[in-house]
Amino acid sequence: MTQWEYFTAPLFIHNTAAILNNFGSEGWELVQVVSGPEGGLVAYLKRPKADA
Numbered sequence: 001m002t003q004w005e006y007f008t009a010p011l012f013i014h015n016t017a018a019i020l021n022n023f024g025s026e027g028w029e030l031v032q033v034v035s036g037p038e039g040g041l042v043a044y045l046k047r048p049k050a051d052a
Contacts, residue, residue, distance in 0.1 A: 003049040006031075011041040019043075 007028060011019055020030060020043065028045040036042040 004046045005049050007045045007047075009043050009045065010036065011043050013041070016041075 007023075009019070009023065011033065023030075023043075023045055027047040029047060031044045031046050033041050033043050
């Protein structure tokens with residue numbers, strides 16, 4: 001069974017694609033984007049655990 005690790009990151013509107021492309025190049029897959037508690041956007045990402 002695949003085990004996952006998760007990561008959250010703030011997204012800045014002016015360079016969202018660059019931020020997500022950077023995480024994607026590190027193996028992270030975007031799961032969801034939601035409004036953060038203080039108004040901005042927060043990305044939820046996952047990738048398979050390396051030691052699994």
